[in-house]
Amino acid sequence: MKKLINAPDAVVQDALRGMEAAHGDRLRVSYDPAFVVRVDAPVEGKVGLVSGGGSGHEPMHGGFVGPGMLDAACPGEVFTSPTPDQMEAATKAVNGGAGVLHIVKNYTGDVMNFDMAADLGRGEGIEVESVLTNDDVAVEDSLYTAGRRGVGVTVLLEKICGGAAEDRRSLADVAELGRRVNANGRSMGMALTPCITPASGDPSFELGDNEIEIGIGIHGEPGRFREETRSAAEVAERLAGPIVDDLPFNSGDRVLAFVNGMGGTPLIELYVMYGEVARLLGDRGIQIERNLIGNYITSLEMQGCSITLLRLDDEMIRYWDAPVDTPGLRWGV
């Protein structure tokens, strides 16, 4: 294993120190319990947005803290959920009197820890609501599993809800909008190579030189199937096809198309993929209104990508376009 780290168990804290050094003008970092928070938090009268999850998916979530997006993010150890004391402290730090929304990806640990944190927050007299993301269509039999995983839609939801909260919408409104975003978004990912967590030092799974895995999770959870390496056009079809069929997305729908890199894939390949997705959606009469291309929800150094489609309405477009000023996403400022 070759990594730019000092020690495997210091990675998260060391990265937080880097975040603070780079963005200390707009972010404040708490180390124990660990969370990243807007420097001007709590913003009076604004719904506070808190997310969090295992580290290793940067820039999500800490890179999305700032005006127009999250108020705070709680990083866990690599691929391990953060703990309720972190979330409770973050919840208190962002409570501007209008309530706090927890944005939770559907993983067993994340759900349970946020659940406890919401109980603790309410115990302190703070109004807490939760929105769950579960957009990964690769998980087919969700009745008999922990359910669909939260992936790419999380980024879009954090931006759109962030815009609504900045617009001083109520906690109920922001939560409802978040649930609508999740209900209208679908994703699927694929891997060319596995990733290596600093703690284990070994690949999270084995993949042959000529093999790809379709439907991979962002922690290397197994996908729908493995097969021989394909062209970008064929891979795009294998990802976008099930996404389009699942919602389903229909001719005339307006969408946000998000091509996300897993961390180790060069941007040139993501643009090749985006070109294929655009062609494929065009053939089906689905209209791309907005797009996002880049590494936003990653899996350490994994090579591969995911595609997320979100069926848009006017309100979502308005808050997607609203100004955002975070380390990971920045426009309109």
Next chain:
Amino acid sequence: MPVNRDTVLDWMRRFAGEMAEHRAELVRLDTAIGDGDHGTNMDRGMRKALERLDSADQADAGAVLKTVAMALVSTVGGAAGPLYGTLFLQMGGALAGRDEVDLDGYVEAWRKGLQGVQTRGKAEPGDKTMVDALVPAVDAMERAPDLDTALKEAVDAAERGTRDTIPMVARKGRASYLGERSRGHQDPGATSTYYLYRSAAEALGG
């Protein structure tokens, strides 16, 4: 042995010892069907719990378990943190303010703990989780005539329940994404629960 502050403290020390001793085994079991951190996380959590137990006087058995619960909740993460945290928090609540409890009081505490775990994790027996060790163990204790017998039978039941997870297909947690591929592996959460009973029998039995 009676169930009181000192014996419950001893139980928690022994459980921490089991987690340190079986850390590698739990990592191996969790690597097969999960994310491979169960042993590391439980060992880290119980070491933190002992630190906190050593740094402050505990009023009673309930306070001991609450201290352990909060240490686990804040250091373990994943699913094991909230689940073991909830188990000990509920048990601690049932034992709080009492100098000593008899078998009925102890079983009552386990019943509360089990309910808490199932409410938090929404797992049923057969889902290939710690509940598969907990349910038969608590049932066995309820049928026993005295504390010593109850603990011995709980250990046997937890061990059987843990072994019974091997052919199960996981329906909860990260292992559930493996579907059929989770068959043939022993559940790491049930295994650590078996060690919890074994340490209880050593500390509170006899």
